[in-house]
Amino acid sequence: MRLLDQRLLARARAARRLLILDSALGLVGAVLVVVQATLIARIVTRAFDGAPLRAVAVELGVLAVTFAGRGAIAWGFEVAGRRAAWTVLSELRLALVERRLRTQPAGLDGVEAGEIAATAVQGVDGLEAYFGRYLPQVVLAAVVPFVVVAWVATIDVGSALLLLITLPLVPLFMWLIGRYTSERTRERWLALRLLSTHFLDVVRGLPTLRAFNRSRAQGAVISDVGERYRRAAMGTLRVSFLSGSVLELAATLGVALVAVTVGVRLVDGGIGLQAGLTVLILAPELYAPLRRLGAQFHASADGVAVAERMLAQLEAPASAARSGRLVPFSPAEAPVRLEAVSFAYPSRPRLVLDRLDLDLLPGETVALVGPSGVGKSTVAMLLLGFAEPTEGCITVGGLNLSDCRLDVWRRQIAWVPQRPTIFRGTIAGNIRLGAPKASDQRTRDAAMLAGADRFIRALPLGYETVVGDGGRPLSTGERRRIALARAFLRDAPLVILDEPTADLDRTSADVVAEAIERLRAGRTVLMIAHRPELVRRADRVVYLDTGGTALIRNEAA
Template identity: 40%
Template sequence: MNLAPHPDQQRPEAWLISQSAPVRRNLAWNVCWAVVAGGTLVLQAWLLANACQQLIMDHAALTRVAPLLWAAAALALLRAGLHLLADRQAAQAGATLKQSLRTRLVKTLQESGSTRLRTEGTGAVVEAATTGIEDLEPYVTRFLPQLAVTALLPALILLVVLPTEWRTGLVLVFSAPFIPLLMVLIGRGAERRNSRQWHQLSRMAGHFLDLVQGLPDLRIFAAAKREAAVVARVAEEYRQSTMAVVRLAFLSALTLEFFSTVGTAVAAVLIGFQLLFGSLSLLNGLFILLLVPEFYLPFRILGLTYHARMKGIAAAERLAPLLTAEPAPNPDTPIILPPSTRAPAIRFTGVSCRQESGRGSLTGISLDLPAGSFTAVAGASGSGKSTLARLLAGLLQPENGMISVDGVDLRQIAAKSWHARMAWVSQHPVFFKGTIRDNLLLAAPAADDRALRTALDAAGAAPFIEQLPEGLDTPLGDRGAGLSGGELRRLAVARALLRNATLVVLDEPTAGLDRESELLVVQVIRRLAAGRTVLAISHREAVLAAADRVAVLHEGQLEGVYLPGDYLATTEARP
C-alpha cells in the first residue's frame, strides 16, 4: 500500500479540523448550549449556598427557603435540557460528517478509477471507509467542542470566584495549566502507539479479506488451519497493542483526576480555615466549594476525549490521502458529447502509461480502432492489454501521447458524457445482491420490461431466465451467486446492450468458461458488435476469430495488427 501523504498535504490534525467546515454551525450550537448550561450551574450553586446560609446561620424556616430550592431544581432540569440540546447538535453533526466523508470517498474513488483500489488494497480502503470514518467522528463532535468549552467555562467560573475569594482563585489559576500540560506529554506517547495500531489494523483487515476470498483454495491445499493460526497471532498482537494504548489512556485519566482532586482539596482547606476564623461567610464559602469541582470538570472531560483525538489523528493519516487524491485531469470546460447512434472512431497516438509494479505498462502505442470495427487485443499476461482497455474507458490517464475520439482528445471530453456513450463488460462482471432485474437496471434505470426482454433475447439469456421460477425477479447472492459463469457473462452483455452504447469494451469476456459456454458468449458478442466499435481483450481463439482484426501487444509495445486468420495461423505454427 502507498498511502504516504503528498509533501504539500496538510498535517493530519489540520486536515481533520478543515473537515469540520460542513458541521461548524452544529458544533457552535453544541458549545453554546454547553456554556449556557455552565452558566446555569453558577446560578444553581448560588441558590443552594444561599439556602444553606439561611437554614444554618440565619435559622430561617423551611417555607422561606423552599422557593430557593424549587428554583435550584428548575435550574437542574434546565441544565439537563440544555445538555440534551447540545447532544442532539453533536449527533446531527456526526451523521452529517460521516455522510459527507463517505460520499466524498466514493466520488474520489470513482474519479481515480479502480486502479487506486488495487494500489491501496481493498481491505485498507474498506477499513478506512468504515472504522476510519467512525474514528473521525468523536474528534469532530466530542473533542473539538469540549476544547472550546474548556477554554470558556473555567474562565467564566474564575470571573465569579476571584472577586469572591481571591486565594482560592489563585489555586485554580496555578493548578489548571498542569492538567493540559501532562495530558499533552502523556498523549504524545499514546499518539505514536495509536498510529501504529491503526496501521496494524489496516494490514490485518487486508490480510483477512484476502483469506476470506481465497478460503476455497486454502482448504484445497490444507492450509486453512495454518492461516487461521496466523490470523490468531496477528489478532493477539493487535490486542496487546490495544491494551498498551488503553494503559496510557488510564494513566492520563489518573493524572487528571490526581491534579483536580488535589486542587479541590487545597481549595477546601483554604475555605475551611477562613470559615473557622470568620473571614468568609458560609454563603460565599459553600458557593465557591460548589464551583471548584465544576471548574475542573471540563478539563477532566477533555482528558477523557483526548483518546478520541489520538484515534482521529491516526485515522486521518490514512483517510486524508484517499480523500485528497488528485482527480483525473479534465479541462476547465469539458466537452459534452451529444447523444449519438454513430459508432466512434478511436485513435491511440504514442500513448504511454506506466504502472507502479512495471507489469502492464504501455510504451508508445499507436493504434486505430475504425468506426464500427471489432478489434481484439492479444498478448501475454502483463503485456498491457487491460491497461489499454482502462485507458480507453477513462479509468486511467496516459502519461504521454493522446487518445482521440472522432478527432477529439479524450481528456477534453467530460467523463460522464464519455461513459454514457460506452459499455464495459469486465472479466469478472459485478453483480450486486438483489434481483436480476435490479442488476440489469443499473445500466438503464428507466428501461421497461420490453427493453429488458429485447436485451436478454439479443444476449441469448432469455432461455435460462424463463426457466427460473421467479424470472427477472430471481434474487442473486453476492457477486451473482446462484448463476453459472456463462450465464453471468450473458447477463453482463445484456446489461451492456441496455445502454445502447456506441463503444463496447470487453475484458476477457470468455475467460474461465467451458467450450459450450464460450461459444454462446461469442455469438452474443458478434450480435453486440453490429453497428458498434468494439475493443475486446482476450487470448481465447474463439473471440480472436470473431474479430475483424487482432492487435498484438508484447511487453507493453504494439507488435502489429493482423487479420484473425493470419494471427491464429502464426500462433499455431509456433512451437
C-alpha cells in the same frame, strides 16, 4: 492528536453546526454552573443564619430550575452530538465513495478493500464518541473555567488567582499523555486494518485454501493478527486507565489546595462564609470539564484516527483522468485514437505501454491480441478514463479526452470486463445496471441477444432470482452472458470486450461468440482476445509485442 481537526470541520457542515450549537450550550451551561454554586452558597449561608425554609423558597425553586437546565443541556449535547456523528460519517462515506469512483476507479493507489470497509463502516462508534461526548467537553473545557474564574474574581481576587495558578496542571498532564496516546491509537487502528484486510482475503479464498489444505494455517495467521490487535487494544486501555488516575490526582490536588487556603482564610476571617462556600463549590466545577475531557479523549481517539484515515484517502492524488467541459463526439461518427500513449502503474518500475498508437474507426471491430501482461487491459482502462496516460493523449474526433466530460463519454461506452461484477440483487437489476430505467421487455430482449435468456428462464424465479453475495451462485459463463446483456441494453456506440471467452468451455464460448457477433453490428468494438476463433471475427487485428511496450503491426483479420 488535535482537539479539533480543521479538515474534518471544513468538510462536514454538520460538524460546524454542532460546534456553533455546542458553543451556545456551553456558554449557557457555564452560566448555570455559576448560578448553581452561588445559590447553594446563599441557601447554606442563610440556613446557618437561622432563616426559615420559606425564606429561601425562591432560591430553592431557582436552584431546581438550574439543576433541570444543566440536565437539559447535557441531553442536548448528547443528542446533537450523535446526530452530527451520523451525518458527518454519512457525508464522509459518500465523499469517499464518490472520490474513489471519480479518481480511483481502478484502485491504483494500493488501498485495500478491507481497509476501506474498516475505515468507513467500523468507525461510526468512534466518531459518535468524538462528536457526542468529546467535542462538547472541548467547548465546556474552554468556556467553563474562564466563566468560573471571572465570577470568583468578582467575589475574591485572591481565590481567583489561586485557581488560575492551579488550573494549568490538568491541561499539562493531558498534553503529555495525549502525545503518547495518539501513537498507541494509530498502532491499534493499523492492527485493526490488517486484521480486516486479511480476514476479507481469507473469506474470499476459502475454496482455494480448502483445496490446498491450508485452512488451518490461515486460521493460525488470523489468530496471530488478532492477538496483535488484542495487545494493541489492551495497551491503549492501559494508558487510558493510568492517565485517568493521573488527571484525577492533578484535579484533586488543585481542589485540595484551594479548599485548604479558603478554609484557613475562613477561620482567620479573611473571607466571608457565602464567598468561601461559593469558591469551594466552584473549585471542583473548574476542573470537572477538564477531567471529563481527559476521559473522553481516549474514547474519541478511534474516531479521530478513522477521520484522519478517511481524510487522507479523500485528499490523495487522483489517478483517473480529469473531467473537462467539452462534449465528446460519438464513436459512431468520429474515430478514437491513442496517440503515442505511454503508461506505467505506480507499483511497477517500467512502462506497460510505450508510445502506443492505435486507431478505432467508426463501425470497426478491432481485436487487440498479444501475450499476457503486455498492456491490453490497460488500453481498455485508459479508454474508460479510469487512469490518465503518463505520456501522449487519447482523442475522439480530434478532441482530447482529458478536455471532455467523462460522464458523457462513459455513457457512450459499454464495457464487458474479464471478471464481470455481479451485485447483490435480482438478475434483471444486474442487467439494468447500464440502463436503470429500461423496461422488462427491453431487459428480456437484451438477455436473449446475449444468449442468457434460456438459463435465466430455467431458474425458479427467472429474472427475479437474487444473485450476488448470499444469492444464487453463477458460473463464469453465466456471468459473462449477463455482462453482455448489460452491453446490449446500454446500446452504446463503443463496446470494449476484455477477454470475453476466457476460461469458458467450448459450448459457453460459442454462445458468447455468437452474442458478440450480434453486438458488434453497427458499433465500434475493441475486443481483447486470445482465442483464434474470436479474433477471426474482427475487421482488424492489432498485435502488441512481447514486452508490451510497442505496437508492431496492424493486419486485417
